[in-house]
Amino acid sequence: xxxxxxxxxxxxxxxxxxxxxxxxxxxxxxxxxxxxxxxxxxxxxxxxxxxxxxxxxxxxxxxxxxxxxxxxxxxxxxxxxxxxxxxxxxxxxxxxxxxxxxxxxxxxxxxxxxxxxxxxxxxxxxxxxxxxxxxxxxxxxxxxxxxxxxxxxxxxxxxxxxxxxxxxxxxxxxxxxxxxxxxxxxxxxxxxxxxxxxxxxxxxxxxxxxxxxxxxxxxxxxxxxxxxxxxxxxxxxxxxxxxxxxxxxxxxxxxxxxxxxxxxxxxxxxxxxxxxxxxxxxxxxxxxxxxxxxxxxxxxxxxxxxxxxxxxxxxxxxxxxxxxxxxxxxxxxxxxxxxxxxxxxxxxxxxxxxxxxxxxxxxxxxxxxxxxxxxxxxxxxxxxxxxxxxxxxxxxxxxxxxxxxxxxxxxxxxxxxxxxxxxxxxxxxxxxxxxxxxxxxxxxxxxxxxxxxxxxxxxxxxxxxxxxxxxxxxxxxxxxxxxxxxxxxx
Numbered sequence: 001x002x003x004x005x006x007x008x009x010x011x012x013x014x015x016x017x018x019x020x021x022x023x024x025x026x027x028x029x030x031x032x033x034x035x036x037x038x039x040x041x042x043x044x045x046x047x048x049x050x051x052x053x054x055x056x057x058x059x060x061x062x063x064x065x066x067x068x069x070x071x072x073x074x075x076x077x078x079x080x081x082x083x084x085x086x087x088x089x090x091x092x093x094x095x096x097x098x099x100x101x102x103x104x105x106x107x108x109x110x111x112x113x114x115x116x117x118x119x120x121x122x123x124x125x126x127x128x129x130x131x132x133x134x135x136x137x138x139x140x141x142x143x144x145x146x147x148x149x150x151x152x153x154x155x156x157x158x159x160x161x162x163x164x165x166x167x168x169x170x171x172x173x174x175x176x177x178x179x180x181x182x183x184x185x186x187x188x189x190x191x192x193x194x195x196x197x198x199x200x201x202x203x204x205x206x207x208x209x210x211x212x213x214x215x216x217x218x219x220x221x222x223x224x225x226x227x228x229x230x231x232x233x234x235x236x237x238x239x240x241x242x243x244x245x246x247x248x249x250x251x252x253x254x255x256x257x258x259x260x261x262x263x264x265x266x267x268x269x270x271x272x273x274x275x276x277x278x279x280x281x282x283x284x285x286x287x288x289x290x291x292x293x294x295x296x297x298x299x300x301x302x303x304x305x306x307x308x309x310x311x312x313x314x315x316x317x318x319x320x321x322x323x324x325x326x327x328x329x330x331x332x333x334x335x336x337x338x339x340x341x342x343x344x345x346x347x348x349x350x351x352x353x354x355x356x357x358x359x360x361x362x363x364x365x366x367x368x369x370x371x372x373x374x375x376x377x378x379x380x381x382x383x384x385x386x387x388x389x390x391x392x393x394x395x396x397x398x399x400x401x402x403x404x405x406x407x408x409x410x411x412x413x414x415x416x417x418x419x420x421x422x423x424x425x426x427x428x429x430x431x432x433x434x435x436x437x438x439x440x441x442x443x444x445x446x447x448x449x450x451x452x453x454x455x456x457x458x459x460x461x462x463x464x465x466x467x468x469x470x471x472x473x474x475x476x477x478x479x480x481x482x483x484x485x486x487x488x489x490x
Contacts, residue, residue: 033092033253034128035059036082038110040099041067045327046182047098048354048397052323053186055392056282057253059094062086064398066099066110073116077123081398086127092252093128095121098181101137103165107146109137111401118147125152132157132244132252136181138167144242157213157244157252162236163224169197169237177314180239184216187257187272188317197222197237204259204270209278211255214245219256253280260316267374269318285390288359291350292386299324300381312343312381313358319377320367323355324389353391360388 035054039047044065051061062082077083097117099110107114124131131154135143140160151158161168161180168180180197183189189199203218222237249255255278259270299312312325328342358367361380365372366388372380 032090033057033059033094034086034090035061035094035096036086036124037061037063038095038097038099038112039063039065040110041065042100043098045325045329046179048327049177049323049325050096050098050182050185051394052355052357052392054094055394057280058283059253060395062395062398064400066112066400068111068401071102071105071108071111071113073113075116075119077120083123085395086123088127090128092130092132093124094132094252095124095134096181096185097135097137097140098179099137101135101139101143101162101168103139103142107139107142109135109140109143114143114146117143118150121147121151121155125154129154131155132247134159134181134184136161136168136179138162139165140168141166141236141240144240148242151243155243157247158242159213159244160240160242161238163240166224167235169235177316180220180237183220184239185254187255188321189219189256189259190262190316191259192262197239199259201259201261201270204256205273207256207272209250209255211249212245213239213241213247213249216249216254217241250278250280255280258318258321260318262316267316283392285357286393287353288388288390290386290388291352293346293350293384296383296385297344297346298382299384300378315374315378315381319365319371319374322358322367322377324352324358324387326352326354326356352389353394356389356391358387359390362386 035051037047037051037054039050047063047065051063054061062085064082074080097109101107101109105113109117121131121133133155134157137143139162141163142165144158144160145164148158177188178190178195178197183197183199189204191199191201191204197220199219200221203215203221207215207219217239220239224236224238256272258272261268261270300315313322314325315322324347326343326347360366361377362383362385365377365380
């Protein structure tokens with residue numbers, strides 16, 4: 001009888017432990033949000049900056065740099081390191097392809113055939129409850145036209161930067177900051193004469209917390225035949241919505257933050273009117289560090305002599321959003337030729353994380369406590385002795401080339417993925433809970449046995465356990481807690 005009772009108590013303990021492990025284990029495998037970015041070789045720096053902005057919004061970001069001379073095809077994405085890294089189930093998955101696109105041979109973007117990308121989308125449909133797809137590439141409309149009839153219901157949004165048989169438009173002088181993708185997914189917009197795509201100020205000021213993808217299309221609206229490529233293609237500079245016109249953007253944490261309006265030499269900032277009331281805040285930085293340079297470095301240059309596009313800090317954004325460019329950026333000059341503007345070797349020597357946010361310059365201009373104005377900040381950036389930087393833990397950047405199937409992390413990025421101890425911690429918690437429950441049950445059994453009355457006068461009588469009268473459970477109420485004027489070459 002004693003062995004049977006202990007056995008039953010042991011089964012109850014094991015059952016409770018299994019239930020707890022299943023509940024907590026499911027929470028490990030299910031992440032709220034994950035973002036996958038494919039960035040072409042000329043857009044790689046843009047992808048790194050975009051990654052940092054999505055990290056601020058609590059996305060788990062996977063970034064891939066794609067290069068090569070010919071379009072290639074990956075049939076089984078689950079065997080790539082990307083597929084293996086996405087080993088859980090996600091509530092939301094954001095796919096962004098920010099690279100060159102092609103129309104010939106069936107078409108493709110980021111050197112990958114469109115049909116191969118669709119194989120990846122089918123994998124994502126299995127791994128996420130809701131999927132948001134945005135393709136910034138020439139002829140991205142060709143891809144959407146091909147995919148649309150085959151998409152599942154959990155693809156909630158499909159947007160592109162061009163319609164079928166047309167190229168996209170971007171301004172090479174602002175390529176890393178003001179393309180269509182950069183504006184929408186960083187939340188920092190720009191309105192400037194002769195820039196395409198350029199944000200519409202009146203439409204921006206009408207945005208609210210409940211605004212939809214269609215409202216963003218109004219902000220970024222421009223005629224689809226605004227420019228003609230030297231090869232003769234018609235071009236687009238607007239946001240094309242194939243699915244998800246009424247999807248609210250706050251759900252994906254892509255509410256606007258700021259609009260910079262530049263007219264001649266005058267620069268003004270227009271904050272998103274409802275941003276403070278929408279309940280979305282920037283994630284605190286995982287790391288903060290101070291970098292000392294052996295000699296003063298110029299991080300911003302005289303635009304009259306070098307060119308505004310060559311600055312290492314985008315000072316058109318509000319000062320609290322200034323980030324340090326750490327990748328060599330390809331620049332197209334007025335003759336249409338590309339050249340690379342290098343970053344100082346001191347950045348690599350100091351192992352500065354890509355696109356870290358500048359918190360303080362020369363112990364003087366503190367973006368959090370004592371911010372200076374743009375003119376003062378630019379003056380300091382011409383002669384930098386030290387910087388205080390904030391940045392996030394990141395994963396490796398994968399380097400994908402022709403049929404190489406994600407062979408290695410890109411060698412010039414020293415980043416390593418953050419170690420995740422969650423599973424170990426949870427297993428330990430479950431084990432401890434199991435032991436505690438077992439000990440408690442055993443203690444109660446022993447105590448109960450000790451206090452049973454002994455009937456000496458009736459040795460063969462059945463020992464009766466005392467009967468306890470339980471009072472109703474008392475529930476305590478707690479307050480509710482609210483809680484892209486050139487064309488992308490093909």
